[in-house]
Amino acid sequence: MRKVKYAIVGAGTSGLTALGEIRKHTDDFVIINGGHYGTTCARVGCMPSKAMIHSANHYHEAKHFADIGINGAQSLSVDVSSVMTRVRGFRDRFTGGIIGSTTENLGDKRIDGYAKFVGEMILEVNGEQIQAERIILATGSSPVIPAPWKSIGEKLLTSDEIFELETLPKRIAVIGLGVIGLELGQSMARLGCEVTGIEMLETVGALSSPEAIEKAKALFGAEMDLHLGVAAQVMPNPENENEVLIKAGDKEIVVDAVLASLGRRPNLASLDLPAGGISVDERGMPTFDVHSAQISDKPIFIAGDLNGYRQILHEAGDEGRMAVYNAMNFPEISRFERKTALGVAFTDPQIGLVGARMSECDEATTAKAVFHLERNNGRAIVNGTDRGTLVLAANKETKQLLGAELFMADAEHLAHMLAWVIQQKMTVMEILRLPFYHPVMEEALQSALRNLAKEVYSDEEMGITAELTRLT
Incomplete structure (x- = not known):
């Protein structure tokens, strides 16, 4: 031995x-x-x-x-x-x-x-x-691959096989619209595939705030045929052995291949x-x-x-x-603080998930604020990216930022900034005292933070100098 x-x-x-x-x-x-x-x-x-x-x-x-x-x-x-x-x-x-x-x-x-x-x-x-x-x-x-789905043989793909294809199928169903499924589904649609997206939950990209979900459903639904809140059955098409039949709720969908994106x-x-x-x-x-x-x-x-x-x-x-x-x-064991949770979907618009999930926040102790990009951010307007929503949450008592869900262009960058300040346990006003340049996408975050500040600070605390750091 x-x-x-x-x-x-x-x-x-x-x-x-x-x-x-x-x-x-x-x-x-x-x-x-x-x-x-x-x-x-x-x-x-x-x-x-x-x-x-x-x-x-x-x-x-x-x-x-x-x-x-x-x-x-x-x-x-x-x-x-x-x-x-x-x-x-x-x-x-x-x-x-x-x-x-x-x-x-x-x-x-x-x-x-x-x-x-x-x-x-x-x-x-x-x-x-x-x-x-x-x-x-x-x-x-x-x-994860459900055993019954294996009946379609090589027409069943996962992220382990999709990149090995010489070309992409004309019609493909992406089942599971978390981060991976959503990214690949949108990119295949943009490369000319007819994409059907199916998800058991009433959301995409792991978003949990209703405001962001509604925007995401509308924008991704314009590029893919979405079926949300339904389970999928996958089987060979009895009428054509070269096709796959999918039953999703009361719908029957015929495709050339299936991408299973049900997690790992x-x-x-x-x-x-x-x-x-x-x-x-x-x-x-x-x-x-x-x-x-x-x-x-x-x-x-x-x-x-x-x-x-x-x-x-x-x-x-x-x-x-x-x-x-x-x-x-070993045997001496050290325990380490975990970093603030951070996730990004590289879709268009991108999705950024930071800190506490919106669906898990206690309404009694948490304040939330929403900022919609449409017609409200100059840089987004001139860039043609004025689509999407920012949702922020803070603790009502400590006034510390707890989490964020971003659905916007370049969310990957703002998500990092928010993860950093959450990990530093900064309050909403402490973040607002940081510089925000003009015209940049970061101003959307500034606007969202101002909306959130109104929920956790009094009118007196929100005075004209609240966003300035007083020296004397």
């Missing part, structure tokens, strides 16, 4: 982060990885999708050039196969860089294969048993945690501390998509740092 001090299982964001730190201090480790190397983001997520979105948005914008005095764009066309080749080129560039810089030249410390527990602190991979003093589990996640499930089952003496719940999830990444009181740590907490790259990187720090200092 091989014995090592550290075993890292999984070579995604969390696992590679842990590897980078451990190898600075020791060569007494192994990293075990089944399947592809490279992060979910670089391989099948953030980066290839952004490359596809980039092409789609450029082509879409060209259709509106005449509105701003640029003629001739009507003769432009899109070569979807070239777009997909470009997407894969970027994907290979990003994943190649990750693999080349982190996992090459590791010799027998790199083990390609799927690990499972066969005893306490004992892993088996490719028939070899490895006993480790500390273990970091970071095997990632896989797309942690890759837990193959690890056989109970065989390692680890108790799990009905979902197969062990008890762990999100502030330390530690499983129970064991020298075992769980990070990244595998723990299902926040399946986002920057969170996975932080969890990898937590896990490796505590693994290296």
Whole structure:
């Protein structure tokens, strides 16, 4: 039996982060990885999708050039196969860089294969048993696929396969309109596909505020055929074996392919945690501390998509740092404050979700304010991006900003600014005392904050100098 001090299982964001730190201090480790190397983001997520979105948005914008005095764009066309080749080129560039810089030249410390527990602190991979003093589990996640849907065979796609297509299907149903489904659905529509979007919830892009949801439904509904609040049944079309039949509520829809975007499930089952003496719940999830990444009181740590907490790259990187720090200092365990929740959908307009969700705020203790971009922000008007809504929430007593939902152009930037001030526990007025230039999109945030200030401050507190910092 091989014995090592550290075993890292999984070579995604969390696992590679842990590897980078451990190898600075020791060569007494192994990293075990089944399947592809490279992060979910670089391989099948953030980066290839952004490359596809980039092409789609450029082509879409060209259709509106005449509105701003640029003629001739009507003769432009899109070569979807070239777009997909470009997407894969970027994907290979990003994943190649990750693999080349982190996992090459590791010799027998790199083990390609799927690990499972066969005893306490004992892993088996490719028939070899490895006993480790500390273990970091970071095997990632896989797309959720309902078993009955597999009856349509290769016509069923997930984000793991969509970027491998040489071209895109003429008609496609995107089932699940969270961030990934919405991004890919809109980009495919802009590249010329007939897109049907289906979502069980009465929302898109994980928005929860009614004001933002209504705007989003209207704008995305103009580009895709939306069916919200309905479950979907997927099956081969009995009238044409080359087609897929979808039943959504009382509607029957025929398409050429389906993109299943129902979320991602942690890759837990193959690890056989109970065989390692680890108790799990009905979902197969062990008890762990999100502030330390530690499983129970064991020298075992769980990070990244595998723990299902926040399946986002920057969170996975932080969890990898937590896990490796505590693994290296065990039995002393440190707990770390989690960063303000931050999520972005790179749609057009973009969606930014920051801090507390609007649907989870207690109405008795929370004040909310809404600001609509239409005709209310000069920069948005001249840029043709005066579409969308900002929704902010603050604690009535502390007056601290709690959360925001943004549906607007360039929400990715304002979402970061808001995450920073929320993490600093700033009050609404403290934020308003920061500079806002003119004419910029940030003025929309200033207007929304002023609306929110009226809800949490008295008229006297909202005096003429309230937004100034008094020296004397």
